[in-house]
Amino acid sequence: MEEEEPFSSVYSAGKTLKQCESMIQKGLQTPIVRFLRERLEEAGCPVANNFFRAVNCEANISGGYIRGRGIIVCMNKIDQQDEVNQVLAHELIHAYDDCRAANLDWTNCAHHACSEIRSNHLSGDCHYKRELLRGYLKIRGHEQECIRRRAMASLSGNPNCSEAAAKDAMEAVWDVCYNDTQPFDRAP
Known part of the structure; x- marks a missing residue:
């Protein structure tokens, strides 16, 4: 969980914005990610597709959850679909925790x-x-x-x-x- 956005607009390696966005869309179809999105919906926290963004990250992270803003996937830190799937699942659990725990x-x-x-x-x-x-x-x-x-x-x-x-x-x-x-x- 990052409070400040750990990314910049300068692209440096990994995947292009378009490639990463495509990988995110594919990751949204995986069973665990679909399951977690459904559970968030049931908990009263719907997650639209614009909740997920591909960004260039300066920090040495693969992604992050930012309260009130969504999930970032670091396009310059990932190379494979499986990595994107993992980031989505991991960060959706943070989102779920944030949703269910009011404090x-x-x-x-x-x-x-x-x-x-x-x-x-x-x-x-x-x-x-x-x-x-x-x-x-x-x-x-x-x-x-x-x-x-x-x-x-x-x-x-x-x-x-x-x-x-x-x-x-x-x-x-x-x-x-x-x-x-x-x-x-x-x-x-």
Whole structure:
């Protein structure tokens, strides 16, 4: 979750705007993304196609959710359709959390940590095959280590969370947030 838009209008690598927009449209048809959009609608937070934007990002991120504005996909940081699909699923879980929690405060380390734990767990970001492609070869316990590592990386971008505060927040909310699989019946 970024409060400021971490992108510029200067294009630098990855996909063109048109290519990325096409990939976003294709990603919107995937089962997990359709499911999450339906759950957002049911929760009272409809998501139109203009909720998703392809942008050039300066920060080293693949995408982000910006409250009240939507989801960005960083066209200069992605190369494959699967990456776009993952960004959409991950960020839609943040949008779902924002929708269902009336008091979610993205500047609060515990709130941010909870949503990062959930989005990394439920979106498939830490699937074994993805971890292998990233060079992480651990067989046992890889998923929880991945979730922790990726959540800490996201929290490091929150100016309100020092490394110690981020670790403490993540540990404090881990059990509740890891086991909260809404809107799914169980972790996909």
